[in-house]
Every structure is written in structure tokens, then in C-alpha cells.
Amino acid sequence: MKAEIIAIGTxxxxxxxxxxxxxxxxxxxxxxxxxxxxxTVVGDxxxxxxxxxxxxxxxxxxxxxxxGLGPTDDDMTREGISAVLGETxxxxxxxxxxxxxxxxxxxxxxxxxxxxxxxLIPSSRALLNPRGxxxxxxxxxxxxxxxxxxxxxxxxxxxxxNEVRPELERRSxxxxxxxxxxxxxxxxxxxxxxxxxxxxxxxxxxxxxxARADGVHLRIGAKGATREDAWRRIRPxxxxxxxxxxxxxxxxxxxxxEGYIADQMHARGATLATMESCTGGLLSSILTDVxxxxxxxxxxxxxxxxxxxxxxxxxAEVIEEFGVYSPETAKAMARAVCNRLGSDYGIGITxxxxxxxxxxxxxxxxxxxxxxxxxTERSLTITMNSGRAAVKRRAVTTALxxxxxxxxxxxx
Amino acid sequence: MKAEIIAIGTxxxxxxxxxxxxxxxxxxxxxxxxxxxxxTVVGDxxxxxxxxxxxxxxxxxxxxxxxGLGPTDDDMTREGISAVLGETxxxxxxxxxxxxxxxxxxxxxxxxxxxxxxxLIPSSRALLNPRGxxxxxxxxxxxxxxxxxxxxxxxxxxxxxNEVRPELERRSxxxxxxxxxxxxxxxxxxxxxxxxxxxxxxxxxxxxxxARADGVHLRIGAKGATREDAWRRIRPxxxxxxxxxxxxxxxxxxxxxEGYIADQMHARGATLATMESCTGGLLSSILTDVxxxxxxxxxxxxxxxxxxxxxxxxxAEVIEEFGVYSPETAKAMARAVCNRLGSDYGIGITxxxxxxxxxxxxxxxxxxxxxxxxxTERSLTITMNSGRAAVKRRAVTTALxxxxxxxxxxxx
Numbered sequence: 001m002k003a004e005i006i007a008i009g010t011x012x013x014x015x016x017x018x019x020x021x022x023x024x025x026x027x028x029x030x031x032x033x034x035x036x037x038x039x040t041v042v043g044d045x046x047x048x049x050x051x052x053x054x055x056x057x058x059x060x061x062x063x064x065x066x067x068g069l070g071p072t073d074d075d076m077t078r079e080g081i082s083a084v085l086g087e088t089x090x091x092x093x094x095x096x097x098x099x100x101x102x103x104x105x106x107x108x109x110x111x112x113x114x115x116x117x118x119x120l121i122p123s124s125r126a127l128l129n130p131r132g133x134x135x136x137x138x139x140x141x142x143x144x145x146x147x148x149x150x151x152x153x154x155x156x157x158x159x160x161x162n163e164v165r166p167e168l169e170r171r172s173x174x175x176x177x178x179x180x181x182x183x184x185x186x187x188x189x190x191x192x193x194x195x196x197x198x199x200x201x202x203x204x205x206x207x208x209x210x211a212r213a214d215g216v217h218l219r220i221g222a223k224g225a226t227r228e229d230a231w232r233r234i235r236p237x238x239x240x241x242x243x244x245x246x247x248x249x250x251x252x253x254x255x256x257x258e259g260y261i262a263d264q265m266h267a268r269g270a271t272l273a274t275m276e277s278c279t280g281g282l283l284s285s286i287l288t289d290v291x292x293x294x295x296x297x298x299x300x301x302x303x304x305x306x307x308x309x310x311x312x313x314x315x316a317e318v319i320e321e322f323g324v325y326s327p328e329t330a331k332a333m334a335r336a337v338c339n340r341l342g343s344d345y346g347i348g349i350t351x352x353x354x355x356x357x358x359x360x361x362x363x364x365x366x367x368x369x370x371x372x373x374x375x376t377e378r379s380l381t382i383t384m385n386s387g388r389a390a391v392k393r394r395a396v397t398t399a400l401x402x403x404x405x406x407x408x409x410x411x412x
Numbered sequence: 413m414k415a416e417i418i419a420i421g422t423x424x425x426x427x428x429x430x431x432x433x434x435x436x437x438x439x440x441x442x443x444x445x446x447x448x449x450x451x452t453v454v455g456d457x458x459x460x461x462x463x464x465x466x467x468x469x470x471x472x473x474x475x476x477x478x479x480g481l482g483p484t485d486d487d488m489t490r491e492g493i494s495a496v497l498g499e500t501x502x503x504x505x506x507x508x509x510x511x512x513x514x515x516x517x518x519x520x521x522x523x524x525x526x527x528x529x530x531x532l533i534p535s536s537r538a539l540l541n542p543r544g545x546x547x548x549x550x551x552x553x554x555x556x557x558x559x560x561x562x563x564x565x566x567x568x569x570x571x572x573x574n575e576v577r578p579e580l581e582r583r584s585x586x587x588x589x590x591x592x593x594x595x596x597x598x599x600x601x602x603x604x605x606x607x608x609x610x611x612x613x614x615x616x617x618x619x620x621x622x623a624r625a626d627g628v629h630l631r632i633g634a635k636g637a638t639r640e641d642a643w644r645r646i647r648p649x650x651x652x653x654x655x656x657x658x659x660x661x662x663x664x665x666x667x668x669x670e671g672y673i674a675d676q677m678h679a680r681g682a683t684l685a686t687m688e689s690c691t692g693g694l695l696s697s698i699l700t701d702v703x704x705x706x707x708x709x710x711x712x713x714x715x716x717x718x719x720x721x722x723x724x725x726x727x728a729e730v731i732e733e734f735g736v737y738s739p740e741t742a743k744a745m746a747r748a749v750c751n752r753l754g755s756d757y758g759i760g761i762t763x764x765x766x767x768x769x770x771x772x773x774x775x776x777x778x779x780x781x782x783x784x785x786x787x788t789e790r791s792l793t794i795t796m797n798s799g800r801a802a803v804k805r806r807a808v809t810t811a812l813x814x815x816x817x818x819x820x821x822x823x824x
Binding site: 011013014015016018020022023024025026027029030036037038039040041042043045048052055154210274276278279280281282283284285287288289291293294297298299300301302303304305308341388389390392 | 437709
């Protein structure tokens with residue numbers, strides 16, 4: 001099945017909103033056996049919406065649209081579909097009742113402009129939207145399908161998961177594509193590529209390498225008549241990759257470094273605390289994005305000022321001798337926060353996040369320290385000239401990787 | 413000038429990378445007097461790249477592409493442009509020397525596959541890329557322009573800012589569009605719309621309202637022969653908006669709430685500290701995204717465990733009487749962190765961020781407290797069922813708004 005995605009809205013076209021809906025959908029199409037060939041963004045202009053729908057209708061079996069289902073004159077997705085199919089919308093009594101009920105439940109009358117959210121055309125049926133007023137449309141005609149969903153991400157995601165995806169799964173007949181991503185760290189992309197090369201010729205298997213913030217990812221893909229069938233092809237390749245890369249692989253598929261750390265801490269019954277300066281709490285925020293982090297994460301200190309570092313237990317002599325931005329201070333911060341918050345492991349981060357791109361301001365240099373229950377500390381320093389936000393993000397990734405390294409070394 | 417953007421790359425099409433380049437470019441086109449009509453994403457497939465380029469060449473004056481300029485067989489932007497224009501690429505000696513120099517400077521030989529990064533066609537000239545090996549292309553033929561830039565965002569952004577945008581500015585002849593966005597808080601979108609309505613008829617002025625995480629934005633747009641000309645039209649409308657909305661407007665254009673707080677703190681010579689539980693450091697991370705935050709931000713405590721809150725000065729009686737998740741505890745946290753870190757103002761956040769969408773797990777409830785130097789505390793509670801990350805983000809926005817409210821009340 002050949003598919004394309006059309007995102008509708010001037011705000012998306014002009015970059016005022018980043019379109020995350022398309023990625024959400026696109027990521028799930030391969031496993032449904034659906035090939036995605038194009039994605040188009042078009043503004044709130046009926047002529048251009050119709051032109052875009054006409055082309056899509058001529059070349060794709062499945063058209064998925066997001067946005068343009070609101071109640072205002074700017075919302076023209078229904079009008080565009082109706083024009084391309086040559087059908088006339090009418091108010092559906094069931095949808096109208098539901099819509100008026102939605103407003104009545106909130107205690108105010110429905111603005112009459114909203115009535116178009118109760119429209120249907122002969123080829124469409126409504127997709128329920130319990131999170132908002134705009135139902136979606138499932139349109140089917142001449143062997144082609146158009147699925148229209150709202151642009152508000154929580155509404156879109158729920159409609160996709162509960163209504164659209166299951167229906168597409170039922171119709172999936174072709175070959176499904178299954179992928180397994182193995183996440184490595186500490187090896188450059190060129191070397192990963194060379195190490196994986198012996199497996200590149202495996203029949204019916206596609207292999208790719210991708211450089212990412214958290215290391216190089218290896219993706220193994222296989223098609224099959226069923227998911228089980230595709231998995232049977234992937235498994236031996238995955239096992240061989242695990243043999244080749246060993247502990248350089250830290251996770252797979254949706255795994256995150258913070259999730260890996262959480263798992264390791266839970267497994268050891270150990271606890272962690274953090275003391276951050278230039279990352280300003282980003283490390284602790286990411287650690288606590290993992291549900292259940294409270295079981296191992298003791299808490300953090302954001303010691304944005306030198307005196308606060310000293311008050312929290314960093315020896316003033318260390319700061320005096322090596323400077324507040326130094327590997328020694330980072331290690332002392334890691335140790336101090338273990339003592340202060342009674343944790344087994346500690347992370348300290350100090351440095352300057354640097355200026356903003358694309359100017360050529362001085363690069364950011366960040367020192368990261370890790371303290372372990374055995375009483376050892378280690379540190380790593382990164383230098384990047386890519387703007388404050390990127391330096392903060394990279395420093396946090398590096399901190400998680402350095403802690404992983406310490407955990408692996410202990411396990412030996 | 414009619415423009416469209418084409419983003420090239422299977423990883424973008426399949427949602428494995430979110431395309432931020434297009435938004436970066438699109439946001440800047442209106443002020444150059446360039447109308448953007450379409451954005452298309454196409455995978456690494458020469459047939460579909462050529463099809464997409466052909467359509468764009470037939471309908472647009474300016475085509476901006478990102479991605480597909482790497483050295484591998486998957487990178488086919490140069491091949492696609494050459495095919496559409498019927499021109500044959502040749503190796504440019506200058507570009508080749510530069511490319512080999514890049515590799516020599518890093519101490520290893522150039523893989524021969526990289527040679528295509530030294531290609532030019534008769535209608536193209538190279539755009540320098542000091543951040544990578546892939547030069548861009550500026551193509552001009554039959555009164556139409558194609559600008560091709562690399563997909564790596566820092567490389568793209570630098571090339572756009574230093575090479576492409578200045579050239580497009582020089583050629584801009586038509587009407588430029590200038591916009592002013594006023595950011596309001598505390599009023600619903602419907603009411604903002606009604607309050608602004610008397611200005612909707614102003615000649616040559618477009619007005620729109622947009623609901624955002626940090627309140628409702630009002631955008632005023634005007635076209636003019638020059639920027640000054642357009643600004644002359646906007647200014648009286650902006651002044652009237654300021655009269656109508658008063659202190660409900662907290663900022664404009666690129667202003668952020670954290671930047672507003674930083675400005676206010678600098679102006680008062682005041683300091684701030686934070687104690688966070690469920691937001692886990694996100695508030696402090698966002699506060700310290702503002703350059704120069706160290707001048708007013710005293711630091712933060714992430715008291716992820718109740719005992720840590722008590723150790724940090726939150727009275728155990730308050731937690732016992734009202735519960736650790738309560739407005740009273742949030743206020744006590746705000747006060748305690750003022751005392752602990754010696755700041756004038758304090759923010760405390762406690763609660764449960766809740767589960768993940770799209771499941772229907774219990775909603776997140778978060779209590780936010782603000783303490784002021786006058787010895788008063790205030791609190792606000794939010795409840796949201798939209799997943800951990802969204803609840804954290806909303807709690808931080810609410811905390812910044814609550815602090816703004818306190819600052820405004822003082823100023824009275």
C-alpha cells in the first residue's frame with residue numbers, strides 16, 4: 001500500500017509550530033506494511049489544498065491528513081476532500097447531537113460556526129474524538145482511502161491509536177517490515193560500519209548505521225508475511241551483532257540512557273544524586289522523566305554559585321587550587337552530593353555552556369565527574385561550539401555514559 | 413516571489429529525525445517578502461526526488477532544499493537537480509582541493525566516494541560550508557532559483573545565515589511582511605478575540621489569535637514596500653492593543669517567560685532560588701537557559717524525597733498536616749529555599765506528574781508555591797491528563813506565570 005501524509009495549516013508551513021504528528025504516524029507505517037513515499041505541508045488555502053489532494057489521490061492508495069478540522073473559515077480540510085471527490089457535505093444528525101452535547105456539558109451554547117464539525121459526505125464516516133470537538137473522517141472511494149485527523153497532537157494521537165491504526169492493521173495484507181535498532185557507544189560510525197560489514201550481505205536483511213547524540217545506532221530491518229516471519233529473519237543477525245559489539249551495545253529500540261541507568265540502579269538496589277552547575281537541572285530533569293525514578297534518585301542540587309557548591313560540601317581548597325571549572329571540582333561535586341544526600345553514586349557537572357550559534361562565541365567546556373560507592377571518582381571533559389542548549393544536552397548525555405562506564409567497570 | 417521547501421531524506425520522511433530546518437527557514441521568509449506555498453518531504457529515491465523537483469520547478473520561483481548532499485549513494489540531491497535541468501555534473505578543481513584539504517587537515521585520506529561533494533553543474537555555484545564537507549549549491553536558470561543546503565542543522569543554519577539569506581535579501585523587491593506578536597496571559601482565546609475585534613477592520617493589517625502554552629498570542633501583520641513602511645502601519649495598532657490588554661500582555665515576539673523573569677530580577681537587583689519535586693529540575697534548567705542567569709539565580713534543590721525536603725527546611729509539621737502533595741507544602745518549599753540559599757524570591761513545586769498518554773492513567777496534579785521578600789506566599793494547583801512531559805512543562809510555565817503575578821502585585 002502506497003501512502004502519503006499531508007499536514008494542513010499555515011502555522012506549520014511557516015514554522016510557527018513544529019509538526020510532530022507526521023513523525024508519530026510515519027514511524028508506525030512500516031510495521032503495518034505501508035510504504036510512505038511523500039509528506040507535504042500546505043497552508044490554509046483552498047486552491048492549494050485541493051491541488052495537493054488531487055495529486056495525492058492520483059498517486060497514492062492511502063492519504064493521511066492532519067489539521068484543518070477546526071470550526072473556523074481557515075479550516076478547510078473537509079471542503080478540500082469534498083471538492084476533490086465531487087461530493088457535497090451535509091450535517092449528520094448524530095454528530096450534531098454529540099457536538100451540541102459537548103458544548104452543553106461545558107455550560108455554554110455552541111457557536112454556529114462549529115456546525116461544520118458535524119459534516120459528512122457520502123464517502124466518509126466519522127472518527128470519534130473524545131478529546132475535542134473535531135471528529136475525524138475516514139473516506140473510502142474507488143479503492144482509495146483518505147484518513148483525516150485533527151492537528152492537536154493529543155487528539156490526533158488518541159484517534160490514531162484507537163481508531164485508525166487498528167483499522168489499517170486489519171487491512172494490512174502485504175509484507176510487514178520489522179526493525180531492530182541496537183544502540184552502541186564509544187565507537188565511531190566508520191568503525192561500526194566496518195565491524196558490521198560481514199553481515200551486510202545477509203539475504204532479505206537491510207542494515208544501516210546512524211550517528212546520534214547517544215552514540216551510533218545500528219538498524220536491522222527485515223520484511224515478512226507476518227511479524228513473526230520477519231522476526232525470525234532478524235534474530236540471528238541481532239545475535240551476531242551482539243557477539244561483535246559486546247558491551248559497546250547499551251540498549252535497543254526505544255531504550256534511553258536514563259532508562260538504562262534506572263534499570264541498573266534498580267537491579268543493584270543503589271541510589272544516585274546529582275550536583276549540577278552549567279546544566280542547571282537538565283540532568284535531574286531527564287533522570288526523573290523515567291517513571292519510578294523516585295525509587296533510586298535521591299535528588300539534586302543546582303549549585304549555580306560557587307558559595308553554594310562550598311556550602312554543599314565541595315572543599316574550598318579544590319576550587320581554589322584547580323578552579324571552579326575543572327575536572328577536580330566536578331569529581332568533588334560528585335563526591336560531595338553522595339555525602340550530602342546519602343546516595344551510593346553521584347554525578348557532578350561544572351563548566352560554561354557557552355554562547356549561542358550561529359555566532360562564533362567561545363566554545364562551551366564542561367567537566368563531568370562521577371563518584372562510586374567504592375570511593376573512586378572519574379571525570380570527562382567535553383568542548384563544543386554549538387550553542388547553549390546543545391552543550392547542555394551533550395553534557396547530560398556524556399554524564400549518563402560516564403556513569404554507565406563506571407557501572408560496567410565495577411561489574412567486571 | 414513564490415517559494416517552496418523540499419526536505420530530502422528517508423529518515424525525515426519516516427519520522428526518525430524531526431525536521432527543524434524547514435521551520436528555521438520558513439520563519440524568516442515573510443520578512444524577505446517571499447511567499448512560502450508548500451513544503452514537501454521526500455525519501456532517498458531518485459525517481460521521486462526528480463518528480464518532486466519537476467513539479468516545484470514548474471510552479472515556484474524559489475526552491476529551497478535541505479539534505480541529500482552527503483557522500484553516499486543515498487545522497488541524491490545533486491543528481492536530482494542535474495536531471496531536472498538536463499545538465500551534467502563535473503568535478504570542480506577548487507572544490508576538490510578544498511575537500512581534500514579538509515580530510516588532510518584531519519590526518520586521513522579522502523574516501524573516493526566523497527568526490528561528488530566537489531561537483532558543480534553549469535548553472536550552479538558552491539555555497540561554502542565551513543562546518544562540514546558538503547558545500548551547498550546556488551542554482552539559477554531561466555529566472556528560477558534552487559538553493560540546496562546540507563541537512564545537518566548547524567551546517568544548514570550557518571550556510572543559511574551567512575550565504576543564502578543575505579543573497580535573498582539583496583534580491584527582495586516585492587512587499588515585505590512584518591509581524592508583531594503580543595503575548596497575553598490570563599484571558600481565554602475567545603475573550604482575547606472579542607477584545608481585539610474593534611481593530612480587525614484596520615486597513616492593510618492582519619490580526620490573528622493563537623492559543624499557546626504560555627497564553628494567547630496576538631499577531632499583527634502588515635505588508636509594505638520597506639520594513640519601515642510596514643512598521644509604520646503596525647505601530648498604532650500595537651499601541652491600541654497595549655491600551656486594551658494592559659498588564660495581560662507579558663511580552664512580545666521572541667520573548668520568553670524565563671527571559672521576562674530574568675529581566676525583572678535584574679531590574680530589581682533581586683535573586684531567585686527554586687525547590688522542585690515532580691518537575692525534577694526542569695524549572696531550573698529553563699531558568700538557566702537564559703544567558704546571564706547566574707547573576708540572579710541562586711540555585712536550586714531537587715528534593716525528590718520527602719526527607720530531603722525536611723532537611724532543606726520544609727517544616728515536617730506542614731508535610732504531616734497537609735500532605736507532601738499540597739499547596740501548603742509548595743509554599744513552605746518556596747519559603748524554605750529562600751532561607752536556605754539566601755534568595756529574595758523562591759519557587760516550590762510538588763505533586764505527581766502522572767502517567768503517560770495515550771493511556772488513561774490518573775491525571776497529574778501539581779502544586780506550585782511562590783514566596784516573596786515581603787514574607788507572603790501564594791500558590792496555584794494544576795491538574796492535567798496529558799502525560800509526564802506535558803505536565804512537567806505546564807507546571808514550569810505556571811510557576812513562571814505565578815511569579816510574574818507576584819512581581820506585578822508588588823509593583824502596584
